[in-house]
Amino acid sequence: MAARIATVALVVPDYDAAIAFYRDSLGFSLLEDAPLGGGKRWVRVAPAIAPAAGTALLLAKADGAAQQAAIGNQVGGRVGFFLETDDFARDHAAFTAAGVRFLEEPRHETYGTVAVFTDPFGNTWDLIEPSQ
Incomplete structure (x- = not known):
């Protein structure tokens, strides 16, 4: 299937x-x-x-x-949504300019570059550029 x-x-x-x-x-x-x-x-x-x-x-x-x-609490307080990008810096800058509220500074993890943001309703998202 x-x-x-x-x-x-x-x-x-x-x-x-x-x-x-x-x-x-x-x-x-x-x-x-x-x-x-x-x-x-x-x-x-x-x-x-x-x-x-x-x-x-x-x-x-x-x-x-x-x-x-x-x-705003559909996943019990965890990050529930993951938005992958091919250019973290570009999208982080564009989202910030559009008023998107990031809850942290970008960080580099083994799996990629990531920062948590929130929508206006309280849902938390990862903006992530996966590692190559």
């Missing part, structure tokens, strides 16, 4: 605020934004580099108290 993880849901408080961050601050492509009725939408974003080939995020607006409580 050939399989891949195509889409991962990310619970957010507001569709438009999430689109604005991922598209405008991180440079993701808006793949889909379709109304589903009842105020719900099917909103998918992905890194602009070859979005058809990679995993997309489904920006899912929180519905109810349990989902609201999960915003």
Whole structure:
């Protein structure tokens, strides 16, 4: 069986605020934004580099108290998302200029150059350029 993880849901408080961050601050492509009725939408974003080939995020607006409580803590306080780049310095500078908040200075690990950043909703991400 050939399989891949195509889409991962990310619970957010507001569709438009999430689109604005991922598209405008991180440079993701808006793949889909379709109304589903009842105020719900099917909103998918992905890194602009070859979005058809990679995993997309489904920006899912929180519905109810349990989902609201999960915003920003969907992985129990750990870094839950990993954005790989082929040029850490370029993307770190671009993200910083776009107002992305990094929680640490870039560091060099055996697996690559990395720094943790947060989205406006509290989810933590690694920006990482893997070692060659």
